[in-house]
Amino acid sequence: MIDTIQLPELTNDELARYSRHLILPEVGMEGQQRLKAARVLCVGTGGLGSPLAFYLAAAGIGTLGLVDFDVVDASNLQRQIIHSTKDIGRKKLDSAAEKLTALNPALNVVKHEVMLSSANALGILKDYDIVADGTDNFPTRYLVNDACVLLGKPNVYGSIFRFEGQASVFATKDGPCYRCLYPEPPPPGLVPSCAEGGVLGILPGLVGVMQATEVIKLILGKGEPLIGRLLLIDSLAMRFRELKLRKNPECPVCGANPTVTQLIDYQQFCGIMPETPQEKNLKNGIPQMTAKELKRRRDAGDDFQLIDVREPYEYQIAQIGGKLIPQNDVPNRLAEIDRNREVVVHCRSGARSQRIAEFLKQAGYQNVSNLAGGILAWSDEIDPRVAKY
Amino acid sequence: MTIFIPTPLRPYAGGQSSIQIDAPSIAAALDQLTASHPDLRKHLFTPEGKVRAFVNLYLNDEDIRYLPEKEATRVSPTDTLSIIPSIAGGLPPRR
Numbered sequence: 496m497i498d499t500i501q502l503p504e505l506t507n508d509e510l511a512r513y514s515r516h517l518i519l520p521e522v523g524m525e526g527q528q529r530l531k532a533a534r535v536l537c538v539g540t541g542g543l544g545s546p547l548a549f550y551l552a553a554a555g556i557g558t559l560g561l562v563d564f565d566v567v568d569a570s571n572l573q574r575q576i577i578h579s580t581k582d583i584g585r586k587k588l589d590s591a592a593e594k595l596t597a598l599n600p601a602l603n604v605v606k607h608e609v610m611l612s613s614a615n616a617l618g619i620l621k622d623y624d625i626v627a628d629g630t631d632n633f634p635t636r637y638l639v640n641d642a643c644v645l646l647g648k649p650n651v652y653g654s655i656f657r658f659e660g661q662a663s664v665f666a667t668k669d670g671p672c673y674r675c676l677y678p679e680p681p682p683p684g685l686v687p688s689c690a691e692g693g694v695l696g697i698l699p700g701l702v703g704v705m706q707a708t709e710v711i712k713l714i715l716g717k718g719e720p721l722i723g724r725l726l727l728i729d730s731l732a733m734r735f736r737e738l739k740l741r742k743n744p745e746c747p748v749c750g751a752n753p754t755v756t757q758l759i760d761y762q763q764f765c766g767i768m769p770e771t772p773q774e775k776n777l778k779n780g781i782p783q784m785t786a787k788e789l790k791r792r793r794d795a796g797d798d799f800q801l802i803d804v805r806e807p808y809e810y811q812i813a814q815i816g817g818k819l820i821p822q823n824d825v826p827n828r829l830a831e832i833d834r835n836r837e838v839v840v841h842c843r844s845g846a847r848s849q850r851i852a853e854f855l856k857q858a859g860y861q862n863v864s865n866l867a868g869g870i871l872a873w874s875d876e877i878d879p880r881v882a883k884y
Numbered sequence: 885m886t887i888f889i890p891t892p893l894r895p896y897a898g899g900q901s902s903i904q905i906d907a908p909s910i911a912a913a914l915d916q917l918t919a920s921h922p923d924l925r926k927h928l929f930t931p932e933g934k935v936r937a938f939v940n941l942y943l944n945d946e947d948i949r950y951l952p953e954k955e956a957t958r959v960s961p962t963d964t965l966s967i968i969p970s971i972a973g974g975l976p977p978r979r
Contacts, residue, residue: 633972656971657891677970679937727968732901738945738966823895 502528503557509601513555526715527555533714536560536623538611538639540591542699543629543653543706545577550707551627552595552602556714559595560605560623563587570884574696611635613758616642625713627651627706629699633680634761640665640673641758644749651709653702658695660702660728663721663740664709666749670722675743680765698730781852782864784839786872799837804851805870809843813882815873822847825854834860841866841873843884885963887917892969896923910941910948911955913965928967942966 505513505527516522522530533556537548540563551559567575567582567590575587582590592604607619611630620626620642628639628650636654643650643666650665652673665672705726712718727736748755776783784792792799802825803810803817810819820828822842832838838860840848845868852865866872874881885905889897897903898921907913918925928939935941941948943957944964951957959965 631972633970636972654971659891659971661968661971676940677938681936681938681970725968727966736945736966738942738968739947741947741950 501532503531504528505531506601509555512599516555521717522715526717529714529716530555530711531557533625534558534560534623535710535714536562536620536626537629538562538626538635539629539631540575540577540587541565541571541629541631542574542655542694543703544591544627545575546700546703547627547629547653547707547710548591548595549577549598550704551710552599554707554711555599556602556710558603558605558623560607560619561588561591562607562609562611562619563591564608564610574694574699576700611638613638613760616758617646620646620648623648625649625651625710627653627710629653629703629706634765634767636673637680637764638758638761641748641755644672645757649713651706651713653699653706655694655698655702657693658698658729658731660698660730662702662705662709662726662728663724664713667720667722669742671740671742672746672749674748675746676725676740678743678747682766695730698728701728701730778849778865779853780856781849783845783867784864785867786876789839789866789873790877797837799839800833801866802832802838802840802848802851803842804840804848805842809884812884813870813874815841815870815878815881817841822851825851829858832860837862837864839864839866841869843869844871845869885913885959885961885965887913888964888966890967890969892971893924893927893967896927897921906961908958909955910943910957910959910965913959914941914955927969938970940968942968 502525510517513527516527517524535551535556537544537559540548540561548559548561565587567578567585567587569583571578572580577594578587578590586608588606588608592606595602595604609615616638626639626643626648628636630636630639640650649667652663652665654661664670709721712720723740725738725740727738742749744750747753801817803814803819804822804825806821807819820831838855840852840863842848845865848869849865852863855863870881871883874883885907887903887905889901889903894901903917905913905916907916918928928936930936943951943959948954948957
């Protein structure tokens with residue numbers, strides 16, 4: 496991967512800094528020089544990207560590219576340890592770059608303040624040796640995978656949900672890619688998102704450090720990388736399992752006769768359609784009520800039932816006066832929702848309540864709407880005292 | 885055999901992380917599983933009864949797509965079947 500002929504020399508400062516690496520036969524002088532010559536791209540500086548970038552910077556990676564366009568939010572700090580309380584509201588890229596160069600001033604940090612897309616991915620990825628995928632959504636996962644396969648760059652993969660994680664190394668020369676494992680993404684709404692499920696703060700730490708380990712092993716050419724293996728991490732049981740991954744000869748991107756030979760529209764591939772102005776007001780036949788409209792209707796004393804379909808533990812964190820019927824209880828508690836009155840359903844962000852509103856409509860409720868943006872929108876637009884989580 | 889239920893699907897399996905099933909083959913075990921937990925069916929199978937493309941099934945550490953007899957493979961009580969759905973991680977963009 497990295498040409499051995501032109502390895503950079505280490506300075507005296509670097510010899511002192513990396514002495515615990517240099518005395519390890521598996522790293523040694525040449526290994527440390529390889530790390531210095533390496534160019535690694537971290538896609539995302541969130542839960543996975545924080546420990547990943549931190550450890551790569553500490554280990555002496557020469558060039559670290561970071562892709563992120565988000566700003567630091569208070570709810571990130573429970574797991575995104577590269578950011579501090581004082582960084583709330585700041586660009587994640589700036590916050591991360593500051594911490595990384597404080598840790599290792601010799602590090603060359605390259606900031607890519609973009610949302611990775613089919614238009615820019617190949618141009619950004621081509622300058623790196625290895626890509627570490629710390630993203631949080633399916634369209635970007637497939638985009639990163641396909642771009643890595645097309646460019647021949649290893650894709651060091653990590654993914655998390657609640658207490659569980661997955662890690663592997665995709666898109667090496669003879670190894671499988673993400674599409675060999677999952678040819679297609681789940682349709683939106685069928686698999687609950689982390690926003691509904693939450694995530695244990697340490698979990699991305701655990702998985703991100705595994706990704707950093709794999710990146711370093713690939714650069715050193717030592718050990719057994721997670722190629723062709725899917726590591727499953729269950730942090731509640733603290734059990735690690737390993738499954739065999741095979742390169743799918745019929746894989747649409749890395750198979751013998753690929754049908755994907757350039758980057759595609761990944762939003763569309765993942766079933767995410769751009770919203771038309773009309774759909775903003777009506778989604779799958781359900782009127783979308785804004786927080787401001789709900790406030791106005793309330794203040795006007797209109798008659799409607801506000802149903803909160805979140806879980807009881809969420810209700811304890813914050814509520815806006817709705818009647819609590821957790822989503823899974825709704826089918827059995829229809830008697831508590833009057834068919835003859837207007838119903839407004841809400842949750843945290845508006846996703847679960849949309850599904851329940853659709854369910855109620857199917858169950859014969861004539862006048863059902865969804866609070867768009869949920870309790871988060873209420874907190875942003877109406878009452879900041881309502882806690883966001 | 886033991887069937888491991890992944891976190892995202894546990895709400896459709898009574899919250900259980902693993903379920904013991906006595907069945908002669910993978911297909912029979914899946915039938916029993918979805919018969920006792922009908923909500924799981926639509927998450928695991930298409931309306932046509934095919935395993936969904938974003939769900940992988942592993943007998944012990946082997947993907948059942950690569951077993952010679954696939955779902956018809958016979959199983960023993962000590963075997964494990966893992967359901968591995970794709971997970972994206974993180975939070976979707978704020979709305």
